[in-house]
Amino acid sequence: MNSEPLPDAGMLDVLIVGAGLSGIGAAAALRRNCPGKRVAIWEARQAIGGTWDLFRYPGIRxxxxxxxxxxxxxxxxxxKAIADGPSIRSYIHATAHDSGVEQLVQFGRKVVHASWSSADACWSVEAELADGTRSTxxxxxxxxxxxxYSYQEAHRPxxxxxxxxxxxxxxxxFWPEDLDYGGQRVVVIGSGATAVTLVPAMAERAAHVTMLQRSPTYVVTRPSQDALAQRLRRWLPERAAYATTRWKNILESIVLFRLARSKPREIRRHIVRMAAAQLGPTVDVEKHFTPSYDPWDQRVCVVPDGDLFRALRRGSASVVTDQIERFTPSGILLASGLELAADVIVLATGLKLQLFGGMRITVDGDAFQASEAMAYKGMMLSDLPNMAMAFGYTNASWTLKADLTAGYVCRLLRHMDRHGIEIAVPRREPGVQPEPFLNFTSGYVQRAKHLLPQQGSRKPWQVYQNYLQDLFTIRYGRLADGVMRFGAKGAMP
Incomplete structure (x- = not known):
């Protein structure tokens, strides 16, 4: 893999920031659909994989x-349909290698500032290099x-x-490599996806693991293997089997989400009943697995083959719902007066949201604030020219939206080439009412409301959490829709 600057790197056609799941997918799409484009990928760290390389905690999946x-x-x-972190990391690496984009990655380049010039119809992007110097x-x-989210800082109460x-x-x-929790008493603070992953994984070696939560989360079991996928692979060619399974799962997730939003009480009861059936009489399901909010007001946690419930049933793990009064020399004192003994405390307390890797953006000399912009089709921002962002779904797989975005960028670039266009920018329309970018009550979203852009009250400013709607809007919708403005070098259209 190449970490040296590209020769004659004064002007690229596309600069991709990030060599994770989205960035490698974007580069591979550009290689397939825009083979003549001069592309580079800047990665702040020293490895491909993004999230799946950064997170190394037990059980990561x-x-x-x-x-x-x-x-x-x-x-x-x-x-395995629900895969472990190392397997996903290997998949991303294999994709980068086989698609020929591995050589485009330049490591140790953290973007700090991007400045747009309408006169030149280009971005000047400044990166801080691993040795502390800067390159543009x-x-x-x-x-x-x-x-x-920030790779450098987690949400840390x-x-x-x-x-x-x-x-x-x-x-x-930031999981420490030297942590040996074998035979130790562990308390995991949190109830989200990270916590429900850590608890059963650590329970295999720890003396005991307690999941300490302020309030319950919806937790559902899903088979670690997709039975239909395995049958289809015996009957159909690999790509056909994969595509069929993919569409089955897409449609299934859309139907289940719509049911949850249209019949929240019924779905709530169903999820809680499923948890009760797997936990048995030893766990108070009403107290520990019955949230106060409706399904999909926050993301529903998935546990493959019910591993969390299995750990709770056999007693190697337990769950406590309470408030923390204070830490003590030997553990945690709760508001109820109970003290949890602990040798290791894991703060699975969430992410710190951060857009664009934390870089500053200026447009023709003026500072650009994403929070004041409106999202165009959930992937570009109003008044921000020649820039796209990969931002996945909150109620489905991230890559579904990232794939659609990559396809749109390729379409847009080809359209610009055909018509001699140098600038493309979505322009905010009068009368479109602003709405929250994400309609989620999760703590990490609420903490970052002041950072996120807005969505609008009508298309193309709406951020759909629905793959089918996005498929028709993004893949098949008109590029020249009157909202996306096109122009030549010299001035913003």
Whole structure:
């Protein structure tokens, strides 16, 4: 893999920021559909994989099935539909290698500033290099695939008495390689996807693991293998089997989501009953697995083959719903007066949202604030020219939307080439009422409301959480729709 600057790197056609799942997929799409484009990928870290390389905590896995989290163009062939982190990392690496985009990645380049010039119809993008120096490259189009959270900082609440705790406090995002929790008493603070992954994984070696939550989360079991996918692979060619399974899972997720939103009480009861059936009489399901909110007000957690419920049933793990009063030398004192003994405390307390890798953006000398912009089809921002962003679904696999976005960028670039267009920018329309970008009550979303752009009250400014709607809008919708403005070098259209 090449980490040296490209020769004659004064002007690129497309600069992709981020070499994770989205960035590698975007580069592969450009290689297939725009083979003449001069493309580079800047990656702040020293490895391909993004999230799936950064996170190394026990049990790390997808919370979406790999037939939809995988790329449309590359079949997922592992029998496990809910895959572990190393398998996903290998899949991304194989995609980068086989598509020929591995050589485009330049490591140790953290973007810090992107400046747009209408006079030159290009971006000047500044990166901080691994040695602390800075480098600037110009590009006609900027494609942000840097994810939506900070790699350098997690959401890290502080608790009274932390300094008194005699054990070790760790964050999943920065899992220490030297941590040996075998035979130790572990408390995992949190109830989201990370916590429900950590608890059963750590319970295999720890003396006991307690999941400490302020409030319950919806947790559902899903088979780790897709039975239909395995049958189809025996009957059909690999790509046909993959495509069929992918569409089955897409349609299934859309139907289940719509049912949850249209009949929340019924779905709520169904999820809680399923949890009760797997937990048995030893766990208070009403207290620990019955949230106060409706399904999909926050993301529903998936546990493959019910591994969390199995750990709770056999007693190697337990769940406590309470408030933290303070840390003590030997554990955590709760508001109820109960004290949880702990040798290791894991703060699975969430992500810190961050757009565009934290870089500053200026447009013709003026500072650009994403929070003041409106999202165009959920992938470009109003008044921000020649830039796209990969931002996936909250109720389905991230890659579904990232794949659609990559296809749209390729269509847009080809359209611009055919018509001699140098600038493409969505322009905000009068009368479109702003709405929250994400209609989610999850803590990480609520903490970052001031950072996120807005969506609008009508298309093309609406951010659909629906693959079929996006498919028709993004893949088959008109490029010249009157909202996307096109122009030549010299001035913003």
């Amino acid at each position: 997808s919370d979406s099935d790999m037939y939809t989290l995988g790329y449309a163009s590359r079949p997922w062939t592992d029998p 490259t110009r590009t006609r189009f900027l494609y942000m695939c840097s994810g939506y 502080t608790f009274e008495g932390e300094q008194e705790f005699a054990g070790r406090i760790v964050l999943p995002q």
